[in-house]
Amino acid sequence: MARYIITSALPYVEGVPHLGNFVGSVLPADIFYKFMLLKREDAIFICGSDQHGTPIELQALKKGVEPSELADKLHHEVKEVLEKFECTFTMYGNTNSKENELTVDEIFEALIKNKYIIETQSELAYCNTDQRFISDRFIEGTCPYCGYDQARGDQCDHCGHLLTPKELIKPHCVICNGTNIVFKETRNLALDLAALQGKIEAFINGNKDNNWSKIAVTHSLGYIKRGLEPREITRDLKFGFKVPYKGFEDKVFYVWFDAVIGYIGITRSWSDAWERYWKDSETILIQFMGKDNIEFHTLMWPGILIGSGLGFVLPHTIIAYEYLLSKGIKFSKSRGIGLNLESAIEIAHPDYWRFALAMLLPETSDTDFSVERLIEIIDNDMNNNIGNFAHRVLSLAKSIEAKRPEALTGASADLVKKVNSLISAYEEHFEKVQIREALHDVLEIAALGNSYISATEPWKYGNANGSKELNEIVYTALDVVYRMAMLLYPFVPASSARLLEVFEYADEPSLARAKEGIVESVHINKELVKPIFSKLSEEQIRKLYSLK
RNA sequence: AGCGAGGUAGGGUAGUAUGGAGUGCCCGCCGGGCUCAUAACCCGGAGAUCGGUGGUUCAAAUCCACUCCUCGCUACCA
Numbered sequence: 001m002a003r004y005i006i007t008s009a010l011p012y013v014e015g016v017p018h019l020g021n022f023v024g025s026v027l028p029a030d031i032f033y034k035f036m037l038l039k040r041e042d043a044i045f046i047c048g049s050d051q052h053g054t055p056i057e058l059q060a061l062k063k064g065v066e067p068s069e070l071a072d073k074l075h076h077e078v079k080e081v082l083e084k085f086e087c088t089f090t091m092y093g094n095t096n097s098k099e100n101e102l103t104v105d106e107i108f109e110a111l112i113k114n115k116y117i118i119e120t121q122s123e124l125a126y127c128n129t130d131q132r133f134i135s136d137r138f139i140e141g142t143c144p145y146c147g148y149d150q151a152r153g154d155q156c157d158h159c160g161h162l163l164t165p166k167e168l169i170k171p172h173c174v175i176c177n178g179t180n181i182v183f184k185e186t187r188n189l190a191l192d193l194a195a196l197q198g199k200i201e202a203f204i205n206g207n208k209d210n211n212w213s214k215i216a217v218t219h220s221l222g223y224i225k226r227g228l229e230p231r232e233i234t235r236d237l238k239f240g241f242k243v244p245y246k247g248f249e250d251k252v253f254y255v256w257f258d259a260v261i262g263y264i265g266i267t268r269s270w271s272d273a274w275e276r277y278w279k280d281s282e283t284i285l286i287q288f289m290g291k292d293n294i295e296f297h298t299l300m301w302p303g304i305l306i307g308s309g310l311g312f313v314l315p316h317t318i319i320a321y322e323y324l325l326s327k328g329i330k331f332s333k334s335r336g337i338g339l340n341l342e343s344a345i346e347i348a349h350p351d352y353w354r355f356a357l358a359m360l361l362p363e364t365s366d367t368d369f370s371v372e373r374l375i376e377i378i379d380n381d382m383n384n385n386i387g388n389f390a391h392r393v394l395s396l397a398k399s400i401e402a403k404r405p406e407a408l409t410g411a412s413a414d415l416v417k418k419v420n421s422l423i424s425a426y427e428e429h430f431e432k433v434q435i436r437e438a439l440h441d442v443l444e445i446a447a448l449g450n451s452y453i454s455a456t457e458p459w460k461y462g463n464a465n466g467s468k469e470l471n472e473i474v475y476t477a478l479d480v481v482y483r484m485a486m487l488l489y490p491f492v493p494a495s496s497a498r499l500l501e502v503f504e505y506a507d508e509p510s511l512a513r514a515k516e517g518i519v520e521s522v523h524i525n526k527e528l529v530k531p532i533f534s535k536l537s538e539e540q541i542r543k544l545y546s547l548k
Numbered sequence: 549a550g551c552g553a554g555g556u557a558g559g560g561u562a563g564u565a566u567g568g569a570g571u572g573c574c575c576g577c578c579g580g581g582c583u584c585a586u587a588a589c590c591c592g593g594a595g596a597u598c599g600g601u602g603g604u605u606c607a608a609a610u611c612c613a614c615u616c617c618u619c620g621c622u623a624c625c626a
Contacts, residue, residue: 389585453585
């Protein structure tokens with residue numbers, strides 16, 4: 001039987017993720033994983049914090065703390081906020097772990113043995129005061145183009161020019177503020193992607209039809225066409241895993257290298273069962289990411305896995321998202337301002353964000369986010385269509401004890417037939433990882449339900465029990481609400497659960513039960529009947545606009 | 549500059565891979581209906597030479613070429 005590993009690109013922990021970070025990989029991965037749960041598939045959902053790299057080391061230096069302490073603190077903050085957004089990871093780990101280091105070392109040794117690691121040379125700035133190499137972002141000076149005196153070695157934030165450290169006028173070291181900087185040759189180790197190119201290309205061509213995002217295919221083949229070059233896997237930094245190789249002991253692995261391997265390392269932190277997933281040919285690995293992460297997952301990561309020859313499964317499906325572009329409100333992670341997940345949760349329940357972001361998933365092109373659009377989705381699609389449908393039906397059912405009719409007739413039979421075909425469409429869309437479309441199928445079910453109520457006019461029968469027609473209408477409508485509640489689970493888990501609670505015999509949500517519908521007479525808990533959603537209040541809207 | 553994405557009714561979008569009547573969705577507008585429901589819901593209607601030009605084709609929003617706009621990235625940020 002097939003087994004699934006679902007991964008989301010690992011958030012880099014330099015701050016609280018913003019909506020763009022969330023929508024670009026963790027959210028869709030979580031929604032998809034919850035669909036796997038609905039289907040009762042054998043699936044694990046792996047994610048975690050990417051902790052190494054220059055920004056963290058620099059931040060730690062500025063704060064005067066150990067990088068690993070800072071990275072762990074940020075890791076816990078990010079984990080907590082993602083869990084508040086109802087993400088149910090099998091394991092949310094981190095890259096700076098023993099298990100990951102072990103995995104990185106094993107894979108590195110295998111790559112050495114298989115001769116896929118080569119040496120490179122480059123010139124790098126060296127601070128004589130600190131006695132260490134300093135990366136581009138550790139150097140500041142005056143921009144030769146605009147004269148801005150706090151330009152960094154990689155780019156000037158003032159005029160946007162890309163720079164090299166050598167171009168800076170009066171360069172100084174960010175760590176010690178000194179100017180005793182020289183340029184020295186440094187050696188690094190690199191993954192020989194050129195040697196692996198044929199195998200990587202075969203991997204892409206052999207898997208790209210497994211529902212890969214179009215952008216993932218075009219980007220990957222574009223890189224292949226231009227030819228792959230060796231990619232460095234070590235850096236002259238302090239924070240990271242030490243390189244266990246003679247002559248390179250004072251260096252660490254480059255952050256991207258241990259980040260992708262982190263998928264395995266994190267699974268290893270989760271359970272001894274990790275090999276059952278990662279080394280079983282039946283395993284289907286489905287990876288979610290933003291478009292800027294494509295090359296790491298379709299070129300370097302498969303290159304590492306293939307080159308190691310250790311029998312790890314390769315990605316089966318690559319799902320890459322375009323960007324969510326904010327209009328009017330800032331998304332910023334590093335600066336901690338604007339609409340990040342912390343500020344979002346203070347404004348509305350996570351389900352509201354999950355729903356709206358699922359509607360806005362940038363599956364095929366960059367997508368605009370605006371407060372106006374958010375209001376439209378929440379008020380109209382979520383509240384008026386789905387929420388109101390559920391509530392009007394449950395309100396009807398409060399005074400009528402619906403019994404299962406012997407057979408459905410006319411409009412009722414027609415509705416159930418259409419709902420069944422929409423459930424099939426929902427399943428098919430999920431299987432093709434078209435999450436936005438699957439949500440549209442649920443919206444369509446609610447719209448059909450609303451039409452059905454209008455057409456059958458249950459209020460005509462008065463509120464007395466006994467009429468066969470009325471019984472059939474209420475039963476059928478309740479049945480649709482019940483199914484819809486189950487289908488909502490991947491998107492809005494808390495609201496789905498609240499809706500299902502009203503049905504006294506409700507089970508855990510499952511796709512099989514959604515297809516089957518209500519099998520017995522319906523008992524609802526009248527006390528629990530209340531609207532599941534509401535429109536955004538003026539207060540909420542005011543808060544949203546205040547984030548500009 | 550390099551790389552990438554987009555231009556479809558008043559606004560916002562889906563559709564473009566595998567060409568087949570301008571098909572769909574949300575908002576807005578016009579007209580009607582309903583009162584179970586959260587000023588919610590339902591039905592009908594108006595409104596588009598699918599950015600432009602040229603080409604391929606029996607047939608183009610969809611394929612090709614050129615062109616004009618818009619936006620994003622080029623920070624180890626998704």
